[in-house]
Amino acid sequence: MEVAGLTIGAVALVSLFKDCVDLFSMITAARDLGKDAALLDTKLDVEKMPPILLCDPDTREIVSRVLESIKVLLSEGQALQRDYGLKRVDITKTASGNSAAESTTGYQGASSFRLAKFLKQFEELKIKPCQTSDVDRHNFKKVTKQFRWIIVDKKKFNSLIDHLSYFNTSLTNLIPISSASSASASEAAASSENDLIHIKDLAQLDLVIEVTSNTRPSISEAAVVANSALISSRVIRSLCDYLQWDDLNTWLQSASGLYWLSGKAGSGKSTLMKYLHQHEKTHALLQTWANGSELIFASFFFYDLGKWEQKSQSRLLRSLLFQILEYDPSVTEHALPHMWREACYSHQSFPELEVPSIEEMATALKVLCSMLHADEKVFLLIDGIDEYEGKDLDIARFISELESFPNIKIMVSSRPHPAFITAFGQRPKMNLQDLTKRDVSTYIQDTVASYPYMRSLSRQSRASFDRITEKLAQKASGVFLWVILACRSVVEGCDDFCTITELEARVDELPKELEDLIEHMLENIDPRWKQDAMKLMHLVYTNEGCQGFDPIPTLGLYLSHEEGLGRDASQSGIRAKQVPLLEMEAQCRVMEGRLRSRCCGLLEVHYGHRDEGSIEACTVKFMHRTVYDMMLQPDISNRLFKDIKRESFNSYAVLSEIWCRMATAPSDSDFFFFNALYPLVFGDSEGCSPAVTLKLLSRLQYIFGQMSLSPWLGAPRYLQHDAKCRRYCNDFSLALTLAIEMGMDNVLTLSSSKSYIARRLPAYTASKEVQSAT
Incomplete structure (x- = not known):
């Protein structure tokens, strides 16, 4: 009162x-x-x-x-x-x-x-x-x-x-x-916030938080709120002062239209789009725009590594149609009349309907947008349209057509290609590399400027030290991935005790564009590790390019690496044995160090994929999908991998071997079995030697036949094998069954000859003898 x-x-x-x-x-x-x-x-x-x-x-x-x-x-x-x-x-x-x-x-x-x-x-x-x-x-x-x-x-x-x-x-x-006459508990809390919100000194608020955390919780909470508000106001004020961009919060709440998130490769576009897609504040702000209308939120990400289907217009249209029609199935007949009639006339319970053409699906999406009632609004979030397999102009024109509908709001992200600049340049937009320049400078200070050896050099020549940090910030142009790789290069120079002049020259040699920097780093790998590094890179490159493959387990890669990657993969036995979990974790750390020393940071170990705490959750991936996208270019991949191709390095066989070596890990054996099988299936379609593939299938039979697998193909008896037999490559009792079920045509062509089967397939010969006897 x-x-x-x-x-x-x-x-x-x-x-x-x-x-x-x-x-x-x-x-x-x-x-x-x-x-x-x-x-x-x-x-x-x-x-x-x-x-x-x-x-x-x-x-x-x-x-x-x-x-x-x-x-x-x-x-x-x-x-x-x-x-x-x-x-x-x-x-x-x-x-x-x-x-x-x-x-x-x-x-x-x-x-x-x-x-x-x-x-x-x-x-x-x-x-x-x-x-x-x-x-x-x-x-x-x-x-x-x-x-x-x-x-x-x-x-x-x-x-x-x-x-x-x-x-x-x-x-x-x-x-x-x-x-009756005093403030409620919430009003009392608001009173404390009013007491503190006027303080404009973060250090003073930190002191209030420190001294009240245990004694005055209500005041401490109010101080935290005031601290957050002060930081937010500083950030917003800083953005207004230094950046030319359209406020995203305002756009999300305002009228329909398009917002373009532009940024160079590696600047963090997809990271921000995923964050916006998942964050509850995005949905709350869109509800303000919807103003009581039903809000339909549909999204699509073009980022899925190398998969043509994921990057096609067909996949984009199918995904958006599915999300909208799932929300309101009542308009399906109007949007897709031909597909509707086909479903009506089919007498099957679950008919396999023909997927509509791109033109039909594009028309369907426009029909849906035109049919929106006044009480319905659609928000589309589409990431990475520059990775669309078609022409930039086509995807830009299509998105502009969708934007023209009154109840549609679209947010897209892409690199600043000319077609997108022309189409979206006058729309609300944000250039992400401008937004991250200050953070890039902070990263340089935290990693390079604060490195002990660099600090000692700064005392000798402060001007040269400042030039190094300034050049890094200037060349990065707000691209985080570039500065991460560049700073690693400088730190490596520090570890080699380079002079400050040599470090400055090292920075001068770094290309300004991210793709050029990655290629520069690959070409400058230590000759001692070059062959090994290319094999490791090609394994991850192959794995990423195959749909449905799980990431490579670090432990399996370590075990295969110890034996020599691809060393007579068709004949090598798997001497697997149970080892303690702590030893497995130590082996993963060793492999992580090898990747760091050989692959200049382009391959990284990631933690957490399946059940938390399981050893297969520790996996190897590219540090960023830009590395993989660059290797998709034929001239670059041919130049990088020509030597290992010359020696017939079989990545599919090695990937299968990696998963076979995981067989003794404490996890689901079915999971390991299918991950060991799928590389052989893809390898067969890519032209790998069918004779080698057949022997590798026999190896699967030998290893997993001694383990407890779930019933598969309704014939678990095919996995029976004599545990004392070491010549597993001569027993194809399951191998051909697997080849038939998986459609491995090259293997089946090889084994179609009766003479080949008679020599290689005891089970087949035995069955013929039984038939003759009867």
Whole structure:
């Protein structure tokens, strides 16, 4: 309740509180206590903050006693000096007396807002503080203006804080939080936020959070809110001052249209689009745009590594149609009339309908957009349209046509290709590399400038040191992936104890474009590791290009790498044995180090894919899909992999071997079996030697035939094998069955000859003998 509304019976209580405020204002920390001075001042300041609320007459007397106790505690001069670490100072005799004389009204800490409001309302009451004589009041006022208590012993002073905290806690418990005339709990919290929101010093807010985290949780929470608001305002103000971009929050809430997120490769477009797709605030802001209408949210990401189907217009249209029709199936007949009729005339329970043509699906999407009712709105989020397999102009024109419908809002991301600049350049947009320039500079300071060897070089030649960091920031142009790779190169130079001139030359040699930088790094791999590095890169490249493949397990790669990648893959036995989990984890760390030393950071170990904590969750991937996209270019892949192709390196066989070596890991054997099988299926379609593939299928039979597999193909008996037999490559009792089921035509062509089967397939020969006998 406002002080101006006090009744006469509460005047004594308020005037007593005013005396306590004046006594509080006399205490300040000595400057020679350093940071502790600010900490102690903040602790004291927080104790000024309990609200002055009205209470009923019965409680008022008790509150008055508590305030009187506070006044006595702060008035005992000898006790303050002896027990509480304070020293009395006459400020009228010091040079800085004027600045401290009116500390009650001039203080800018956490309590200043509330105290300033109280003092203003107190003056409006025009009452005398406390029921004391004019002489006593004059002396009290003179003392509070002339003297200050300086904190000189923080340990003793903390005991004073503890006593004050006890009294304030008592006040909080005595005065009810909610009553007919007082604020509710939420209003009280808002009051604390109002007290703190005016503070514009992050360090001061941090101090409030620190000193109240355990003692004043409501104040601590309010300080956290104020801290977050201050940081947000600084960020927004900074963006307005330094960047030319259209505010995304405003666009999400405003009228229909298109927003273009533009950025170079590796600048973080897909990361931001995924974040926006998942974040609840995006959906909340779109609901403001929908204004009560039904909101349909559909999305598509062109990013799926190398898969043509994922990058095609057909896949885009099918995905968007599915998401919209799933939300409102009632319009399916109007959108896809031919498919609807086909489904009607089919007598099958689940007919396999023919997928509509691209033209039919494009028309269907436009029909859906035109049929939207006034109470329906559609938001489309489409990431990476520059990776579309068709022409940029075609996808840009199609999106522009969708944008023209009144209840459609579209957000797209792409690299700044000319067709997109022409089509979307005048729409609301954001150039992501401009947004990240400051973060890139921070990253350079944290990784290169702070590196111990670089710090020592900076003392020798500060100008050269500054040129290195400035060139890195300039060349990066806000592209995080570029600066990550470039900083790694500089750090490697530091580890080799290069001179500062050599480091500067190293930075000068780095190409400005990301793809050129990746190729530069690949071509400059240490010759000792070049062949090994290319094999490792080709394994991941092959794995990423095959739809449905799980990422390569780090443990399996380590085990295969120990035996030599691709060393006579068709004949090599798998000497697998159970090892402790800790040893497996150590082997994964060893492989991670090998990848780092051989592949210049382009291959990375990732943690967490399947069940958390399982060893196969530790996998190997490209550090960024830009690396894979670059290798898709025939001239680059031929140049990088020509040597290993010359020696007939079979990536599919090695991938199968990697998963076979995982057979003894404590996990689902079915999972390992199919991951070992699929590379052989893809390898057969890519022209790998059918004789080698058939032997590798036999190896699967030997390894997994001794394990417990779920029934597969309805014939688990095919996985029976003599455990004592070591010539598994001569037993094809399951191999041909697998080849038939998986459609491995080249293997079947090889084995179609009766003479080949008779020589290689004992099970087949035995069955013929049985048939002859009968």
